[in-house]
Amino acid sequence: MSRESIVEVRGMTRDFKLGRGGKGRHSLRAVDRVSFDIGRGETIGLVGESGSGKSTIGRMMVGLLEPSEGDILLFGKSITGTQARSNLAAVRHRLQFVFQDPYSSLNPRMRVGDAVAEPLDIAGGISRKQRQDRITELFEMVGLPPSFASRFPHEFSGGQRQRIVIARALALNPDFIVCDEAVSSLDVSMQAQIVNLLMDLQQKLGLSYLFIAHDLAVVKTISSRVAVLYAGRVVEMGEKRRLYAMPRHPYTQALLKAVPRPVVGHTSPPPIKGELLSLLDRPAGCSLSPRCPYVADRCRREEPELREVEPGWQVACHFHEAIRSSASQAP
Numbered sequence: 094m095s096r097e098s099i100v101e102v103r104g105m106t107r108d109f110k111l112g113r114g115g116k117g118r119h120s121l122r123a124v125d126r127v128s129f130d131i132g133r134g135e136t137i138g139l140v141g142e143s144g145s146g147k148s149t150i151g152r153m154m155v156g157l158l159e160p161s162e163g164d165i166l167l168f169g170k171s172i173t174g175t176q177a178r179s180n181l182a183a184v185r186h187r188l189q190f191v192f193q194d195p196y197s198s199l200n201p202r203m204r205v206g207d208a209v210a211e212p213l214d215i216a217g218g219i220s221r222k223q224r225q226d227r228i229t230e231l232f233e234m235v236g237l238p239p240s241f242a243s244r245f246p247h248e249f250s251g252g253q254r255q256r257i258v259i260a261r262a263l264a265l266n267p268d269f270i271v272c273d274e275a276v277s278s279l280d281v282s283m284q285a286q287i288v289n290l291l292m293d294l295q296q297k298l299g300l301s302y303l304f305i306a307h308d309l310a311v312v313k314t315i316s317s318r319v320a321v322l323y324a325g326r327v328v329e330m331g332e333k334r335r336l337y338a339m340p341r342h343p344y345t346q347a348l349l350k351a352v353p354r355p356v357v358g359h360t361s362p363p364p365i366k367g368e369l370l371s372l373l374d375r376p377a378g379c380s381l382s383p384r385c386p387y388v389a390d391r392c393r394r395e396e397p398e399l400r401e402v403e404p405g406w407q408v409a410c411h412f413h414e415a416i417r418s419s420a421s422q423a424p
Contacts, residue, residue, distance in 0.1 A: 097133045098130045098131065098132055098166075099131050099135075099167070099168065099268055099269050100131040100154060100165070100166070100167055100269060100301070101130050101165070101166040102127060102128055102129050102130070102150075102154065102163070102164075102166075103164045103165070104126045104127070104128055104162060104163035105126070105127045105128070105153060105162075105163035105164070105165060106125055106126055106127075106161050106163050107122070107123050107146075107149050107153060107158065107160055107161050108120040108121065108123070109121045121372050121373060122325060122372060122375075123146045123372060124146040124149050124153070124160075125324075125325040125326045126162075126163070126326070127163075127322075127325075127326070127327055128327075129327070129330060131269070131302075132301065133299060133301055134295065134299050134300070135302075135317045136295065136302040136303075136304050136315055136316045136317050136318075137304065137318050137319070138312035138315065138316030138318070138319040139151070139303060139304065139305045139306075139320050139322060140305075140306060140307060140309055140312055140322065140348065141307070141321060141322035141348075142307070143307065144372075145322045145323055145324060145325065146325040147273075147322055148274075148305060150303075150305075151190070151303055152190075152271075152273075153165065154188075154303060155189070155190050155269075155271055156172055156188070157190070160173050167180070167181075167184050167187075168184060168187070168268075170183075172184070186212070186216060186266075187265075187266075187267050187268045187269065188267060188269050188270075188271075189262035189263075189265075189267040189269075189270045189271070190262070190271045190273065191258055191259060191262050191270060191271070191275045192258070192273055192275075193273055193274035193278055194278055195251065195254035195255040195257065195258045195278075196246060196251070196254055198258050199254065199257065201245065201246050202245075203245075203246075204242065204243055204244065205242060205244055205246060205249070206232075206241075206242025206243060208257065208261060209228055209232070209242070209260045209261045209264060210224055210227070210228050210264065211261065211264075212261065212264040213227060213265070216265060227264065228242050229242075231260040231261075234260065234263060234294070235256040235257070235259050235260045235290060236256060237256055237260070250283075251278060251279050251283065252279055252283035252286060252287060255275065255276070255279065255287055256287070256290065259287075259290065259291070259294075263294070266298075267300070268299075268300065269300070269301045269302075269303075270301070270302050271305070272291065272303070272305060273305045274305055274306060275287065275291075275304075275305075275306075276288060276311060277306065284308075284311060288314055288315050291304075292315060304316060309349060309351075312333075313333055313337055316333050317332070317333065318331060318332055318333060319331065319336050319337075321336075321342065321344060321345045321348065323344050324372060324375070324380040325372065326380060327399055327409070328342045328344050328345070328399070328408070328409045328410070329344070329345045329407065329408050329409070329410075330399075330406070330407045331406035332405055332406070335403075335406060336406070337349065341402060341406075341408045341410065341413040341414075342409065342410050342413065343381065343386060343410070344385075377393065377394065377396075378391070378392050378397075379392040379393070379395075379396060379397055379409075379410075379411070380396075387412055389412065392411060392412075395411070397409045397410050397411050402414075
């Protein structure tokens with residue numbers, strides 16, 4: 094990338110050990126060789142069906158989970174492996190995570206002002222007045238009256254609680270925030286307000302986001318680039334306008350077709366049937382082959398690599414050019 098990279102992910106893989114009932118296997122591969130960069134002030138949208146590995150990727154990127162293979166560089170320094178834990182400790186305050194359910198993210202017995210200030214208390218080194226001034230600043234930053242700081246979580250609506258969680262994430266002036274389905278539990282009008290808030294904060298503070306969601310309309314609004322994840326693998330990634338206008342992977346086409354408004358022009362790709370495959374029973378070739386309407390013998394034999402088909406646009410499909418041509422010619 095031409096701009097400064099905040100995060101660099103290189104071949105990130107995550108295996109989970111299985112107990113009984115694992116069909117003779119000792120582990121399940123939830124994330125498989127994922128690679129991408131996020132620049133300063135950029136938002137990468139990560140989309141895919143439930144169970145595709147989105148949240149696992151987000152948790153690894155902030156150090157909540159350790160990759161089984163691969164490397165993650167934050168500000169040019171590795172944070173994976175035993176020797177890199179000191180690097181993670183040095184930059185942990187620059188990374189934050191916003192969870193899907195704001196109510197479960199807050200201690201119901203703690204006043205929300207204290208919850209927002211908890212990162213400051215852990216970091217230490219500030220006076221009581223500085224702490225109170227920062228709480229006031231953070232509440233104003235997310236559009237809430239500072240007087241709300243003395244209330245408890247149950248006294249707020251879902252949208253207000255998400256603003257409080259965002260304020261807490263901003264407490265230590267982070268550079269990078271993972272938003273894991275941060276608006277999916279809210280109604281449509283409140284989703285728009287929170288997305289606009291995140292975009293305003295990004296512009297003012299130069300924040301970088303990994304925005305995890307299943308709603309492609311929301312992802313299109315906030316993202317610079319979009320990565321499409323299927324069964325733990327990135328199958329397409331590119332600048333959002335091009336990807337939404339003419340997707341080259343059949344899974345991306347199917348996701349866009351499912352959006353309840355025309356976002357793919359006049360194209361009408363064949364639907365993808367069936368459910369997300371079991372990660373315990375991956376096919377030998379392309380993971381999508383049991384569901385893909387374009388499947389051929391090669392797909393069942395060879396796993397397609399994620400290749401750059403145009404500058405800044407990557408696709409993992411043997412027949413992406415033919416699929417693109419057929420979609421563009423559809424009535």
